[in-house]
Amino acid sequence: MLKAALELFVENGYERTSAGQIAARAGVTEMTFFRHFPTKADVLVDDPYDPVIGEAIRKQPMELDPITRAARGVRSAWLELPSPATDEVRIRLRIVAETPSLRASMVAGTAATEAVIADALVSGGTVRRTAVIAAGAVMGALNTALLAWSQTDSDDLGEAITTALDVLEERRG
Amino acid sequence: MLKAALELFVENGYERTSAGQIAARAGVTEMTFFRHFPTKADVLVDDPYDPVIGEAIRKQPMELDPITRAARGVRSAWLELPSPATDEVRIRLRIVAETPSLRASMVAGTAATEAVIADALVSGGTVRRTAVIAAGAVMGALNTALLAWSQTDSDDLGEAITTALDVLEERRG
């Protein structure tokens, strides 16, 4: 069913393919589609990284400013985890990038990650208001970087993430 | 009509008030509602700040790193402009904050601002990839700060924005 959905999105675009069409191609009912994916957009999103990120941030030295701590935490979480299948990710992100309503749900989907980052920073001594802002900055940078990356075909995914974190940490430019 | 919409949102919540209800209370047809607001969410969003921000960023010294340039630009744009009616803004943002789909459209609505910031940074010598990321970080921080602010009742709006920019610029924490 996921396969059917991705095929149709690539063939006709996200907005122009209906839940019913996906269901039909998967040999199933529209109702069944919505039982698997509570929302059409859910076909294209998911983030299983949150817990690892929280851990990694907590391990950063407290002397650093919060944005740097968060960025380094994300960096080390990324290095620990197996990188996902790049081509799949790129296909999904391309669809997201070209569909405004999906960009919106992508960012909404990062609210949970933002909360995890903010909590980790707070537990390292940062005042909450600051922590929340730093988390927003980091996720903002990452989301933009991912979307931008999806529209190239040369770069590799790890490098895109690394660059984003560099901009946050070292502030080079 | 805008008044009717806000009233109903406050009374019953955003999701539970339909476009038809708003139209009815405003003594008008549902169709007319959608002619004024292409989307139900548009009742609650608008950003007239973009051009001023671009200007202000271009005036920042090029030696600074991109995040700092962007943050200082936004800061000075904010200081130049008349502050909006705080109470109105708070009401709107509260509704946005408590409605996931609206948070999503808020962030989506900042895409234009992000582009303005990125362009201004590029014209100050920053490489595009970096500029885009910095813009994402700044808007991420601002959005989060605004949403967080809307849920307090003591602080003032200018201070919330200023704090967010401080976190980005001075990296205190």
Next chain:
DNA sequence: TTGGAAATGTTAGTGGCTAACATTCCTCAG
């Protein structure tokens, strides 16, 4: 006063999504 544009209404339909209830499928205890 009238001509014509701008705002509003009518009708009809699409697509996302949900609720309530019926049906089939699969598994596993007896």
Next chain:
DNA sequence: CTGAGGAATGTTAGCCACTAACATTTCCAA
């Protein structure tokens, strides 16, 4: 092998956001 019970699937019907095409009213200016 069988039958009972739960899980996955189907059916129907409906709400709401939003759009298209066309008719109607409003209102300002010549």
